[in-house]
Amino acid sequence: MTKEDIITLPNPHLRQKSQRVGFISDEIKQLVLAMEAATISWDDSRDHEVGVALAAVQIDQLYKVVVMRNDYDNKEDRTFTAFINPEITKFEGKIVEDYEGCLSVPTVYGKVPRYSKVRVRATGLDGKKIFVTATGFLARIFQHEIDHTNGIVFIDHIKDDPEAFYKLNEAGELDKLNYETDVAQNSLLWE
Numbered sequence: 246m247t248k249e250d251i252i253t254l255p256n257p258h259l260r261q262k263s264q265r266v267g268f269i270s271d272e273i274k275q276l277v278l279a280m281e282a283a284t285i286s287w288d289d290s291r292d293h294e295v296g297v298a299l300a301a302v303q304i305d306q307l308y309k310v311v312v313m314r315n316d317y318d319n320k321e322d323r324t325f326t327a328f329i330n331p332e333i334t335k336f337e338g339k340i341v342e343d344y345e346g347c348l349s350v351p352t353v354y355g356k357v358p359r360y361s362k363v364r365v366r367a368t369g370l371d372g373k374k375i376f377v378t379a380t381g382f383l384a385r386i387f388q389h390e391i392d393h394t395n396g397i398v399f400i401d402h403i404k405d406d407p408e409a410f411y412k413l414n415e416a417g418e419l420d421k422l423n424y425e426t427d428v429a430q431n432s433l434l435w436e
Contacts (some may be wrong), residue, residue, distance in 0.1 A: 246279040248287035250304050254398065255351045263300070263307045263394040265330050269372055273310065277327045277370060280304060280312045285323055287348050293417025295320045296348055298386050300393035301347050311367075311390040319384070328367035328375065331391050338362035338380070344419060345389060345399045354411040354419055355403045359385045417428065 252258060266273055278301045288296040297317035299385045301310040309330045316322035338361030346354045363384045379387050389399055403409035412424040 246285040246304060247285060247299055248290055249274065250283050251287060251348050252303060252305050253351055258305055258307065259302060259349055259398055260396045261302070261307055262396045263302050263309045263397065268276070269329060269370060274370060275310070276306055276310060276368060278314055280310070281325045288320065289308070291436065297347060298390050300390045302373065302393050309394045313386060329369070329371045331365055331367035331394070333363045333387065333391055334366050335364040336360040336427050337364070342384060345385065347399055350398060350400060352412055353400065355412065356409045357399050357402050359388045363387055372388060
């Protein structure tokens with residue numbers, strides 16, 4: 246699998262809810278490997294970005310499966326952890342606005358409000374339960390990816406705020422998007 250297998254808006258599948266995984270079959274294990282490969286391929290094509298996670302729906306597979314890079318601060322780390330049927334069991338902390346991007350929303354970034362702490366329950370590839378208390382950026386990643394499994398894309402949280410949108414310039418810095426020309430004209434993103 247490569248970056249070309251990652252679907253992007255306005256693909257309607259990104260707005261569909263994924264189904265729970267009942268049994269961790271060889272097919273699901275192969276799906277996880279494909280998701281990791283697609284993320285690495287996308288990552289290799291970018292100078293200033295790191296692919297930190299991917300939901301199965303992003304490669305057009307409607308399963309509640311998420312992979313997360315083990316060290317998202319290190320682009321050289323190409324190891325991941327799989328979370329099967331992840332769900333947030335508790336939102337905690339305060340709501341913080343911070344920048345998010347998405348492999349399925351190319352070139353658009355947003356300042357998205359998210360809880361600063363979440364508790365997550367999932368199943369690992371070995372079939373054992375995983376319980377995570379995530380804070381900061383990790384909490385943001387979990388919320389973003391679990392949203393994907395529910396048919397929600399990060400722009401849905403900010404689509405009514407023209408000041409919340411950004412793009413990455415050639416130096417790898419975020420510049421504010423012009424809402425009139427860069428965002429509003431691309432109405433396909435909001436469908």
